[in-house]
Amino acid sequence: AQKITQTQPGMFVQEKEAVTLDCTYDTSDQSYGLFWYKQPSSGEMIFLIYQGSYDEQNATEGRYSLNFQKARKSANLVISASQLGDSAMYFCAMREGGIGSYNTDKLIFGTGTRLQVFP
């Protein structure tokens, strides 16, 4: 069975500081994808960053970077220079399957981390 674990129910960070949100995963697949989504109070899940299991370099998207450690099965999200607007729930998710799989968009989510940025 596949599983995503986010051990931090809540995190606080001061504005302009960096913060790391933890995510570990469990899968027996060799090919998989890892995602981070942000969910503000409005409810919408906003895609932030993606890491493929065969990608050799850590993914980066603006202030977001993914610290991918395959051997440890961890995919931590690093947010640099935090902003007040970053306050939200953050979800780590995994997509099973890869090339050759037909229906590959079943995302498995963790329970999320609530990030609060203070001035």
Add this chain to the structure above:
Amino acid sequence: ETGVTQTPRHLVMGMTNKKSLKCEQHLGHNAMYWYKQSAKKPLELMFVYNFKEQTENNSVPSRFSPECPNSSHLFLHLHTLQPEDSALYLCASSQDRGGRRNTEAFFGQGTRLTVV
């Protein structure tokens, strides 16, 4: 217009009511999904449609009935729900490339459902 639009945003219904949730995507995607988000639980995948065909039913009770008339629209018909069905229902879409790198899923803002 946002990429994935869900209506209504909020819904309160009695256990004997029949209602429908609507999702529309303007991204040209060919796959659509319903997820359920309950308090303090991970998002749960309910249904998947690829090219208008249902390809996944994640052991969802029959009181939830999906409908996908075309690749842009997805409905979730509700009848005789229970209070424990109260949750945020999220619709998502993506472009399924047949196993190669699919796009990330884009989500709507959800419908907050309360069953009384």
